[in-house]
Amino acid sequence: MAEVVLKDVVKNYGAMFAVNNVSFTVADGEFVALVGPSGCGKTTTLNLIAGLIPMSGGDIHIGDRLVNDLDPKDRDIAMVFQNYALYPNKTVFNNLAFPLQMRKLPRAEIDKKVQSAAKVLDITHLLERKPRELSGGQQQRVALGRALVRDPRAFLMDEPLSNLDAKLRVQMRSELKRFHQDLHATVVYVTHDQLEAVTMADKMAVMNGGFLQQYDTPANVFANPINTFVASFVGSPAMSLIPLEVASNGTQTVLQSSEGWELPLSPINARKALAASTKKVVLGARHSTLKLAKSAVPGSVPGKVYTVEPTGDITFAQVFISGAVVNISLEPSVAIRPDEMVFVEFDQERIHLFDGETTMALTL
């Protein structure tokens, strides 16, 4: 296993920049998830690491080697594809053996390695079958086995779970995590599902529009999103964002809504809000930090219930506040109805403030 280093990597098609100055380091044995909405450049980044498409600029190191001009076959990596890309005309055994045959290993050794990989993944009984005779989960294992059989420097995975049904996906998710823990493998994992990234990865790289937005541990990304995009992408349901304006009512710094109400800020938050480049400030809050009251309490703001979604142990309410939809989680016992007027309390310790112009998080 080895580390993977990207430095100022660029891929452009004419004026269209699919990947724009992306730099990050995947440490040896680390599981890194590339997340972002479709078209954000995450799969392109993975293909650049694999060498399947040529780079327009920048450097990629795998281990101690600069791989910019190396063919995929010389980069010593393994890849699992979204559609598994199993060779349909080969048996499972030959699918697993192909990477070894290409490297001209002696037959006996190929046999041994395939058998042991098959044993690890519990697919020994499938070795004589063709891929089309396998279920989705089995195909997924074979694809993993083909990557595993060769002991590569790094594993690249392109949404390997997205073709599975929901139940199997959760099961394979824990298996993949277990597999990473056992092998201490360097993994770069592309997914559009932030939940997969949060649950599996040591670090996550959030991408949007070809740019790397934030690269940190899932906990840090969750706790301190660097801008409104990351804030609204990570977490389920996402962080609610309310565009407001910063003002002073003589004694206190407040956030002012166009609906007329004011939210006083704590001294720390006031200093953050005043650091914004303009008066526009976006207030962010996660559903679990908000409290809902039926009547006005000091420091609460008015809103109108839009929908109520009971999920069993938590009920989610969506409330219109100053034109924005805000998610709030409630005890299932709380009885509210759509179109009801409610009051929402913010926890000053746990709110996030973003610059309304640059979208960046406001910090001290």
Place this chain on the structure above:
Amino acid sequence: MTTQALDRPAPRKPIDWWRWAGRVFLTFLLIFTVLPMVWMVLTSIKSQFAALQYPPQWWPAEPTLQNYWRLLDPSNSVGQEFLRYFWNSFYVSLLTTVIGVVVAVPAAYAFSRFRFPGRTFLFFTVLLRNMFPAVVFLMPLFLLMRWLGLVNTHGSLILTYLTFGLPLSIWLLKGFYDNIPIQLEQAARIDGATRFQAFLYIVMPLSTPGIIATSIFSFIGAWNEYVYAYTFLSKQDSMTLPVGIQRFFTEFATDWPGLMAATFMMSVPVVVLFLVLQKYFVRALTEGAVKS
């Protein structure tokens, strides 16, 4: 529930007139195509006298294979001629097919996988030839071949058949390659194959049905072609079967049974080829046409 289902009277299916109309039409089509062939085989085993009788003998009174022996016997002049034509046709068709595949496979692959300037334009110019009936090109191609010094050679025919066969082959194969996920090649390249090895070990085996289908197309096209062979070849010993068979029409005494025997033998390679490979053929046409 089960008893209820059993008790219920079976619903009467209304007669599907369209289906029956289709069957009648297909039967008619079958008769239309098979009858001439049956008559060809029947005539080929008659004697010259029996073939010209009126009213015709529906079933040969004294069936004989003599016409076939004569054509296949290299010791008489008719046999020598026939075998020479047969060999010429086979040689021209085989070379057309082999060269066609060698050119069409990489061309189709390139059209399917690579994005290069002028790709769409080139792809449609490939079809340009098919916009016109083949006869339109007869004179221009003849002049071209004369200029190249290829008149009376098999090379002229092979070149001509290629210009007719290649567009279809390339289009058919491109459809095939389009349906092979590009991830398969990417996987192979990551697994240690070069681009060419990925093509050779992964893509080629998957496109075998397409390659076989295009081969049959170009082989049959070249095997059957008459007008160009008739125009380009005037020397007797270089003629192909369709032209050669015409020589069996002599001006006064047409040898019908001999002609029919020769025609029958000419159709044998095509039919055999088709029967052996038809499963690939059907797969190729459907897979190439329907995008998943």
